[in-house]
Amino acid sequence: MNFWKETLGAPTKIVAPMVDASELAWRLLSRGYGAQLCYTPMLHSSIFCKDPKYRKEALASCAEDKPLIVQFCGNDAKTMLEAALLAEDYCCAIDINLGCPQAIAKRGNYGAFLEDKWNLLQDIVSTLSKGVKVPITCKIRIFADLDKTIRYAKMLESAGCSMLTVHGRTKEQKGPLTGIADWSYVKAVRNAIKIPLISNGNIQCIQDLNRCIEETQVQGVMSAEGNLYNPAIFLGENPPAWEPALKYLDLVDIYPCPTSFVRGHLFKLFHHVLAIPNNNNLRIQLGAANTMGDFKKIVTHLREMYICYHEGREKWDPMTEEGTENLILPPWLCQSYMRSPPEEHLQKTAVDNCNEHKRHYEDSDGNPISRKRMKKLRRIARRPEKPEMLASRSLERCSLCANPLGSKCEYKLCKKCCKDKCFTENLDCEGHRILVKTRREMAQYFSKKRSDTDAVTCVS
Numbered sequence: 337m338n339f340w341k342e343t344l345g346a347p348t349k350i351v352a353p354m355v356d357a358s359e360l361a362w363r364l365l366s367r368g369y370g371a372q373l374c375y376t377p378m379l380h381s382s383i384f385c386k387d388p389k390y391r392k393e394a395l396a397s398c399a400e401d402k403p404l405i406v407q408f409c410g411n412d413a414k415t416m417l418e419a420a421l422l423a424e425d426y427c428c429a430i431d432i433n434l435g436c437p438q439a440i441a442k443r444g445n446y447g448a449f450l451e452d453k454w455n456l457l458q459d460i461v462s463t464l465s466k467g468v469k470v471p472i473t474c475k476i477r478i479f480a481d482l483d484k485t486i487r488y489a490k491m492l493e494s495a496g497c498s499m500l501t502v503h504g505r506t507k508e509q510k511g512p513l514t515g516i517a518d519w520s521y522v523k524a525v526r527n528a529i530k531i532p533l534i535s536n537g538n539i540q541c542i543q544d545l546n547r548c549i550e551e552t553q554v555q556g557v558m559s560a561e562g563n564l565y566n567p568a569i570f571l572g573e574n575p576p577a578w579e580p581a582l583k584y585l586d587l588v589d590i591y592p593c594p595t596s597f598v599r600g601h602l603f604k605l606f607h608h609v610l611a612i613p614n615n616n617n618l619r620i621q622l623g624a625a626n627t628m629g630d631f632k633k634i635v636t637h638l639r640e641m642y643i644c645y646h647e648g649r650e651k652w653d654p655m656t657e658e659g660t661e662n663l664i665l666p667p668w669l670c671q672s673y674m675r676s677p678p679e680e681h682l683q684k685t686a687v688d689n690c691n692e693h694k695r696h697y698e699d700s701d702g703n704p705i706s707r708k709r710m711k712k713l714r715r716i717a718r719r720p721e722k723p724e725m726l727a728s729r730s731l732e733r734c735s736l737c738a739n740p741l742g743s744k745c746e747y748k749l750c751k752k753c754c755k756d757k758c759f760t761e762n763l764d765c766e767g768h769r770i771l772v773k774t775r776r777e778m779a780q781y782f783s784k785k786r787s788d789t790d791a792v793t794c795v796s
């Protein structure tokens with residue numbers, strides 16, 4: 337418990353690791369609204385080791401961004417150790433993602449898809465906990481089998497995990513099947529292990545936090561979606577969305593991030609306002625916005641539209657705005673977003689399946705494919721192709737594998753083989769726009785310059 341109490345400062349209000357969403361500017365915003373511990377988004381350990389640019393962006397932090405846990409995914413103890421050693425000076429702990437249930441994690445064999453590979457996990461956790469100077473923590477999902485969940489948590493504890501986050505949903509509970517997290521599993525794990533335990537799932541307001549700690553006796557709770565829709569969740573406040581939005585945009589000015597992250601955050605902050613059919617134009621505008629100027633203009637516009645209601649100068653009538661009649665709070669206030677229950681989705685798909693008008697899609701060989709795949713194939717078919725490129729593509733193959741050759745590749749390889757070659761042989765490929773050599777040289781130049789001027793600010 338010393339790690340949770342002394343190193344982390346006994347945090348109970350924790351912002352989850354979130355790909356494309358828990359970047360530095362968002363973490364600082366959340367901390368300003370009462371978050372006591374934040375995580376980086378999940379980082380890929382192998383890319384982190386190989387690519388200095390990825391590493392630099394992933395470790396962007398500042399003095400106020402404390403305490404911070406860096407999260408990695410991966411399935412190889414050696415690579416994960418190498419990544420952890422490169423990150424240990426910038427954080428209070430290294431977290432291992434064992435909870436990601438997405439298809440990309442299945443393809444990459446990481447996250448929740450390692451939950452049955454206990455020997456491998458034991459190796460990863462013990463290698464890291466022995467080899468790194470900061471504690472190692474893990475974030476897991478539950479199994480449907482309670483006993484197995486408890487044995488899983490104990491296994492990670494005995495392998496050297498110093499703090500565990502339990503997301504009280506199984507790996508099948510995702511997307512429209514997300515449903516409710518089961519705190520009884522979290523409580524059972526709490527009773528079975530000695531290390532600090534964080535509960536994740538079902539935290540939509542401050543009352544949920546208090547109820548969760550009371551019911552499960554965990555050390556703290558972690559929120560992801562609740563925090564994205566209302567960054568003031570841990571203060572128990574529901575500010576008008578433009579307040580956190582404008583603060584966030586100011587932070588992005590200082591700590592830049594990709595515009596797709598900014599757009600994603602604004603869509604969630606203004607979710608209930610943009611769901612109003614009359615605001616469809618603004619929704620489209622935000623979808624197309626690409627500069628900080630665009631974002632600020634849209635936020636200011638939304639503020640001007642709703643501030644008169646917020647300040648009580650005009651009376652808001654929820655019945656006049658379609659889509660807002662079921663909200664407990666007015667739509668311009670930050671508030672959680674309630675997903676519909678999985679039963680509803682299952683009912684809907686059952687109806688769809690029975691519906692004789694349901695369309696079935698097939699590829700050109702007559703194999704059944706999903707609607708999504710069909711749309712993708714149609715998009716590809718609509719793409720204008722240059723005849724000479726097509727001809728050369730169909731003739732030439734990568735000299736190391738069967739993939740088509742990159743038409744401008746200097747080494748006559750496909751993109752994947754070219755990338756591997758550039759990484760191992762320290763090369764650039766203009767044709768594929770792979771600039772490993774140039775980036776490494778630049779990184780060396782800047783690190784030399786930095787050590788010369790001794791102007792590095794590290795977060796330890």
Ligand SMILES: Cc1cc2nc3c(=O)[nH]c(=O)nc-3n(C[C@H](O)[C@H](O)[C@H](O)COP(=O)(O)O)c2cc1C
Binds near residue numbers: 352356378433434538
């Ligand atoms: C946008 C988004 C990105 C996420 N990225 C990560 C991630 O990088 N690592 C991780 O362990 N979990 C990730 N998650 C899962 C959350 O950390 C959390 O476990 C899950 O959303 C359940 O918490 P909630 O009910 O508070 O949303 C992500 C969730 C969201 C909504």
